[in-house]
Amino acid sequence: MANQIKSSISFNKNARAVGEPFVWFSGMGLALGVGMILFLLGLIFIKGTDVFWPKSVALIEFKDTAASYGGKKIAGIITKTQQKIGRVILETQASQDSTDHMEWQLFIGNKDVYGYNFKFFDVDDMAKVTYPKDIVNIERLEYGNAIAFPVMLKFDNGETITSDQSFFRKRLNETVRTVEQRWKEIKVIEKKQIGAINLKLSHLSLKAKALANQSGVNEKALSVIQDQKRVLEEQYQTLAANARALRELQKKGHFIYKLASGETHEIVIGNLIGFHYPNQMSWFQKFGLFCQHIWEFLSQDPREANTEGGVFPAIFGTFVMTVLMSLAVTPFGVLAAIYLREYAKQGLLVRSVRIAVNNLAGVPSIVFGVFGLGFFVYFVGGTIDRLFFKEALPTPTFGTGGILWAALTLALLTVPVVIVATEEAIASVPRGMREGSFACGASKWQTIQHIVLPAAAPGILTGLILAMARGASEVAPLMLVGVVKLAPNLPLDGIFPFFHLERKFMHLGFHIYDLGFQSPDSEAAKPMVFATTLLLIALVVLLNLGAIFIRERIRKKYATGAF
């Protein structure tokens, strides 16, 4: 019996599982995708952080035979080396040697003198390249950086310190700190205190205008307002005088320096923001300066048409707008999804609504911008102005672009994502759980509130994460509803009512576009573009990580295993 059974089953030992090579294809596909992402992130990271690292300054002496710079010297940071392209190579040169002719791009600074920051120079014209220890890279308030040899510090009280004296550097450091402190005080006086007074004054003017528009002229009220205005004007004068005095102090001192070409220049000390001796610094000092540059980039306001300074207002604006948008889209989207899934009778109408919502996700974002402009800005904003801010007209308050309208427009843009994710999450709550709740005597809304929504919370948060990522990176609609190149103040500040939702704001995405394509000096702006791109990616990743963290916490609490 056993012998008969033994040979009746035969397995084909030579056969291979069908489709095995596809494992390799799918692996390759994944590797390619991951590789591209890493390459992109790496490129942005390297080029973005490169701009903050302090670099050495070269001093170049040209040969006497050089075309335009014969015998002259120039100092700068070498930013690019490449072969000479598009230049006419003299036949004599071409026949004499077979070496490559290189050219260097230098950042020479001193825009007030030369008119430009970057210039190409032929290596063939260069006689000698040195790295002098005493050359200094000075950050200035106007016209960008200056690269020069310091000569002396001259104060109005007659004190002069020349650069060869031992305590010159210390004194220069102190001066820069003092100047920085004074600028901070001036900013507090002008932006905060005078700003508050101006706000109050404008409110009073509007009140007076409202009274004047009334039928009977109310003398008493008008005179009260005039008195208040007088008091405020006096305060304003005092503060303005303080600010003026401080600004005068910033001019009471001069810093004199000599360019590589030999010319001497002088600037008031108020113009000094910082300085460093690039060829003298150790790696640690450079790293310290690197971190300091990054910090300044993140915390300061932009200067020189956004090509210098920091991007803090853009970071702040992006962050506030994303938060406002999330606050607007979550209740709206979740409630819509609850109705669609739980309450609406599942028939043709509900299916069409669902299809419409899904299609909304594919509408180009600029269309939302136009809708936001027409509906939110002109219609709703205009109505609000007519009802509540009549006196300010024709200057619009809410009838123009602002952070509130931008947040609402983007909320509309991302609501389909939230609705779809919430519907999926609600549908995946097990039926047994709902039945248990009903059997306990809960009504439909109680079941939704206590059982369904908490169990669906991780899925809802996933939808919110996707919405935030999409909203934080859209730029086109924002341009129509409230983003500007340079905003005078932040949408959130210390002056009552603290939330100024009608203000225009700055946005990192728009900042990148502005730097890259609208800036007068594209070479100077290029490194900033990379740095700002890196920052925008980092900000979105941070927001997403925050939401993911919250989702994991909720998932652990309500472990159903579904999401």
Add this chain to the structure above:
Amino acid sequence: MNDTIELNIEEKEHVMIDKTPSVKTHQPDRAQPSEETFSACIQVKDYHFYYGDNRVLFDVNFEMPERQVTAIIGPSGCGKSTLLRNINRMNELIDGVHHQGDILIKGQSVYDPTLEVTEIRKRIGMVFQKSNPFPKSIYENIIYSLRMAGEKRKSVLDEAVETSLKAAALWEEVKDRLEESALSLSGGQMQRLCIARAIANQPEILLMDEPCSALDPIATAKIEELIYELKKDFTIVIVTHNMQQAARISDWTAFFYLGKLIEFNNTKKIFVNPDQKQTEDYVTGRFG
């Protein structure tokens, strides 16, 4: 299977049931439920039930007595669960259902239009085939029905938790970890938790839809013990596939087949000397 039923239709002896020796169960002399102690709690009158156009219950008429266990048995698809779920109107969660006839609880129709369905469900507790604790703490699970009814006083809630868990024979096992997730319990414990949750609001009626079908024999025995204790305070209706279980724990049995009530009588009579041939065929295992 150590459970056996010695059944001889000619003998009218009391049925002896063997049990696995490791599990002790009460099997005292039960007083025979007589007509005098039968006071109707749930009445099903001329009841027909439809899923859309499909009629699944045909002219059902019987009464379930107060404070006793009524078992509803029958082969798959005969409408037992449907009838059970109609007592607390759970089938209305499905679209397109309708009925004819009435179900009354102590003389009051459950379909009374002036009565909010949530009120009916608060007076009836239900335990499902697959235990469905909420993903909350054990404490929150038990007090869920009280919370939905609006009870906020902590003293009342605490007492309800202790009473229900003791009645469900779960108190000793979980009293130190009431704040832990209910999902961390074993299968049998979860079902007992669901029973505790169902009785927390002190309903009069307890409906159980095959509560032990997903449990191992030891957990099953524990729950059967529980049902025997609970019937002192609650009217229990239990749907079960397991005939032996029905024979063990119920006082009255209703046999359904293809949506019709074939026979309703004392459990002993149904299993020893049923009136209908179909009943006899089913309980002797001629069809399943």
